[in-house]
Amino acid sequence: MSDLSTIKFAKDIRLTTLEMVYHARASHIGGAFSMADILSVLYSNFIRIDPKNPESVDRDRFLLSKGHACTSLYATLALKGFFPKEELLTYGKDGSRLLSHTTHKIPGVEISAGSLGHALSISGGLALAAKRKSANWNTYCLVSDGELNEGSNWEMILLAPQLKLDNLILIVDYNKIQSLGKVKDVINLDSLKKKFEAFNWEVFDIDGHNHEELTSALDQCQTKNGIPKVIIANTIKGKGVSFMEDTVLWHYKSPDENQYKEAILELEKN
Amino acid sequence: MRTAFINQLIEEAKVNDKIFLLVGDLGFSVVEPFAELFPDRYLNVGIAEQNMAGIAAGLAMEGYNVYIYSIGNFPTLRCMEQIRYDICYHNLNVNIVAVGGGYAYGSLGASHHATEEIGMLRTIPNLVVCAPGDPAEAKAITTFTSNYVGPCYIRIGKAGEPDVHKPNGPGSLMLGDILPVSKAGEVAILSTGAMLKYVTDFVENNNIKASIYSFPFIKPINSEKLFNIFNSHTKLITIEEHQASAGFGSAILEIMNDFAERKELTSIPSLKRIAIPDQFYSVAGSQGYLREQAGLVLEKGDILNAISIEK
């Protein structure tokens, strides 16, 4: 049975994201929408973090590697009460702390990210620290599919099983599109599942918009069996607004007034 | 210097349980004692320096004071962006240790010549850039970095350099310290890193009157102490095992220019930079041979002529 509250939260994340992107005339709404369901389920039911005490030592760590998609993370955090929602409308404006790539100056954001292929190594360092300190918090890292082109990711994908980092949970937002085209036409990642299996990760290959599948996979990721976990979340870039879905264009484009209104109607309907 | 570094790191780790050592599958017969004494604070991450720098950032976020250790260009140039963005932008407690500064691995070729990294690293905000001149300085820098909060780069030489500072070394270091080795006359030789022994030998063997200062810090440099050096000498010679562009001599020139521009210097000393002239060297040879090829040599005339002009 679907958790209605996470579905409602995902809708709110998308509406809030749309608002920010429209007012800032910003890009990257496609990648922000593709991960909205993941964020909703994670922040509703899995990531143990107190918005009023976001630096508490026993919190779970969440690192967004695809920093260009920061709008839906900012929306998630503001809606959860990490900082005032009103601040979201300063996004990308002169003097705002809400940079257009995730910034660690924002409460609840662990690291700044903008250059791809960095966060997974840092996440491995965090997971290693937890192991060495016998701490029981988890580290979640969300990467894009395109950024798996970066070799640095594969250095940690090789190392994490060696270190038995079962407290490291990697999520791939596999929306099948990267900057200049379809992932399969740039560097085909298929079969991503087999690749991770060959690297000795425990793999969950799921529909990244299905909250039951997300919940079930994340539940299974809590098992401490000496094996790092990866959720391949098969998603649709621009998910939620039909004319944004599955197109390269909405990696770059900002909605005009008509598109903005149409997008609100579609998102409200879902 | 390598031995002085690891021995001192072990001493620091005995009293500071935050110290963590990561190695990039290098350090044979160097890092083993640390690994045996502190297995919980040691890891060989394999031959993967970008990952090593990122892991170091993660460990430092959790309160560790992390040292990453490898040869020359590998823990520096290979992962420059991780150093800039993950370590320095987040202002983390990570110390990047490169062994084999300059031409220490002479005949191994250009891959192992670490001759550009200071220029690249000293432009990065928050990063302290260190190049100790002898084993005693390496020891002191290790103690300094184990207590300092923030990112540091440490260029060390190889094994077996003789001590220049005697008998008890330079003592404890403050950020930006300049170490006087000898004080005589109007000419000052400013040395950084492993050139120091060559400089002191040259002055002694040629029986020349010159001041010698060792700079274990290239960034920052104590500007008050440097101002006094500018004010008390008519000629300066900087020497470094690094490209002339953006290196140690450049740093000294920049600071001198800023003093001059603010009209704080009454007379501006002349400054000769001895550094690598924008070239790679593809011949086999010892460190000494390659230094000569690159023109990293002092000229007696430079010092004597300056002295005779004054008189």
Ligand SMILES: [Mg+2]
């Ligand atoms: Mg993508």
